[in-house]
Amino acid sequence: MRLTLLIFLFISAPVLAQRTEADLKCNYSGKDFIYDCIIRLSRGGEPLSGAQVSVGADMPSMPMAHNLKPVKARPGKKPGEYAARLDLEMPGEWTLKLRLAGPVRDLLIVHYNFTESGTAPRK
Amino acid sequence: MLTVRDLVTTYGKIEALKGVSLQVREGSITCVLGPNGAGKTTLMMTIAGVLRPRKGTIAFRGEPIAALAPHAIVARGVALVPENRLVFPRMTVLENLHAGAYQRKDPYENDLEKIFARFPRLKERASQDAGTLSGGEQQMLAVARALMSRPKLLLMDEPSLGLAPLVVEEIFRTIAELHRDGTSILLVEQNAHMALKVAQHFYLIEQGRVTFSGDPGSLAEDELIRRAYLGSARA
Amino acid sequence: MDEYAIGVLTNIGLFSFVALSAWLLLVAGELSFGQQAFFGVGAYAAGICTTMLGWPLPLAALAAMALGAAAAALVGLPTLRLRGLYFAMATLAAAEMLRILFELFHWQIALGDDRIGPDGTQGFRGIRWMFERGIEPLDFLAIVWILLVGVVVIFLRIENSRLGATVRALGHDPELARSAGIDVDRLKLGVVAAGGALAALGGALFAHHNTYIEPRNFDIMLGVHSLAYGLIGGLGTVFGPLLGVALDIGVLEATRSLQGYRMIVFGGLVAVLLVFRPRGLLDERAVHWIKSRL
């Protein structure tokens, strides 16, 4: 465990990272609860490409019990676009955690309502 | 009628009964005496099926009943009037009696009349909640409820416990009457003096073992009472 | 270890805190359906302290525990005399009330060009203290488990102390305990408060692990699951609830192949297990047996 970690714990100055925006569109693949999603990342309006994105999913109720394997997203067609196939346990509203690595390190939370027929983003 | 052989009942690791054997002959009153904690109530609970014996057998008219549930034993004609009476406090006296006759298929209206004839006070209080009765009346009700199941053998666990002497007299008069009407009774009692007046045979139990059995005359009463309350003389 | 394994182990660690708090009350003879509320209090308190007040996490965690203990005492005081289902329903009512209060709780401050802070049902976003310090998931896992081991060590020391014995006595027969001179009310309040603090600590860590919390995270499901883990794992030892959590979340992960039938199989197993071991796998007898072997 790196010793530096302990020092970090007591420094309280927050590092103000510039905000990354995430936009999500998923559609039902037809097989049980598997959805194909397109993630569009942008920073300050500019599409963010070249990031490694891993998508974790959890449900609002019993947040620590739905441990789904985080999925690595593949770079999509357009810049700043990433594609990921999510295998969920059941339909309903999921909280997606986008963990960004590479040029930009960030953690984004997106809510998404996966229903049987189609999908609709919440908020 | 009832034969108990080498009965061992335990609470966890504690052996409450360490191999008890006794017999109740048809039509007799058999009494069990002994100091507190000797295992008298455990014996009754085991015979009635509430407690499962670790070892030993219980035969009622030749049929083993050790493994049966209490309600099956009641159906075979063995009814227990438990220690501290255990009536249904929030049900009326009449409903208590109906509950006692629950598993009987035959009409029991005339039994009800006979019970009320024998216990006139219960007839007066028939529509009263059992919880509002006095100790003596509750004891009467407990006996009456047991009788409603038309038992061939009545087990009575310390019926005189906590009752005024006058009421105890009445209880033992009832026991004598029941005996005259042919009901066999196994009586566990603290009040050795009263019990010996009605019993034809008695057993003395100390620390879960039968230490003496015989007819009332066979042991001087004061010696018997001393051992019943204080336990056998230690060396 | 890959990100997935770290995630599962962290969740097992986080869940253990609230399972431990439910277990603690179980050992003291009380069923609580409300520990999730104090888990939530801890999460919100710590989130606010670090994100909005700029406190370092250790300080925020201590504040969260204090608040969790206070909330638990507030619920525990008027319900001190209640026993059994009465107490369980009182804790359930209190927890649901707290959850609804979280839904009504809006307090945001401006930070840079947007607003941060609890926003009712929209939840509380951006609890990024851990993230901004560059603390990797593996480091966070270490923090969670170091704290958990610390709590377990404290419990083990209490377990065979006089305090441990009195709590267990309270659990078996409060009237007997009262007659033996134990101040049952004060002890029970202490246990409830300790449970609240423990759950709050878990909540504080959860908030920073998840970086986002919302009232629905702290619903009844979390409370009853914590109770179930505490009992299934075993009332005999502090490792009981940990075992319970590991079994459920661990086994559930291992049986991914069961996919749809997981809960059906697991629910049935739990019910059958409880028939044979009503006080859980590591109940008092099992613990004595193990101790006699060591």
Added chain:
Amino acid sequence: MIDFLQNTLDGLALGASYALLALGFTLIFGVLRRANLAYGPAIMFGCYCATWAYLKTGLGLLALALIAMVGSMLAGVYVERLCFAPHRKGAAAAAMVASFALWMQFEELATLALPRHLYAFPALYEGGPLSLGRLGLRIESLVMLVAAILVGTALWGILYRSRFGTAVRAVIDSPAAAELSGINVSAVSLRVFALASAIGGLTGFLIVSGNEQVTPMLGMWSTLKGMLAMMLGGLGSLPGAIAGGVALGLIEAHSQWYLGPQLRDFIAYLLLFILLAFRPPWMNTRSAY
């Protein structure tokens, strides 16, 4: 003033469903001294059986009602045999957690059989509400009220006018004395459990056909509301269950109107908490599991 009357009317109808749920809970609690967390999910299971039958065969309402009742009864008996029968003495926590485990089973079974989050259910009555002067009373609510009254009187008749009823009350009053009086306590408990589950199935059917939809949340919802109403009315008393149910219905209807849905639930829980904390006389003090 009209709003007040209308809310009271709606509250009564809602209270009728809560009373029925509370009755089922109290019956089970009476004979077993245990709260059955799987009571609501067993009802949901019954309603899902009816929904499944409706989707596959399009049966009529009466048949669906029967299926819901039988389904709930079977689920209830399964719960009793696995969670409550083995835990006769002590181990109240184990029985409750076991019933929770079965709750999870029912919920997963339901989402497996019918994965969609919401299913349509045939309406109990197609037409509009009955108008009493300027007040409106939905027919479904009227049916629920009548059902509550009918079930209440039927239960009263069974308990106070039949031999089986005497045995049930004996078991409720003192299981030990009942066993010694020759009553097979476990058989009586099983039958009461089945009866309570059937009542639950009927209640579930009326709720689901009233709302014309069925969701897996029905399980949690009916368990919570049933227990809440049972506790409000005083644990273990059947008339208390009805009173508690109606009271809860009225409280919720009015507070929803004047304060909104979130505060509606808050008020209901707050009232229960205050009642539990200050123990009014009708809350019998027997420590209960």
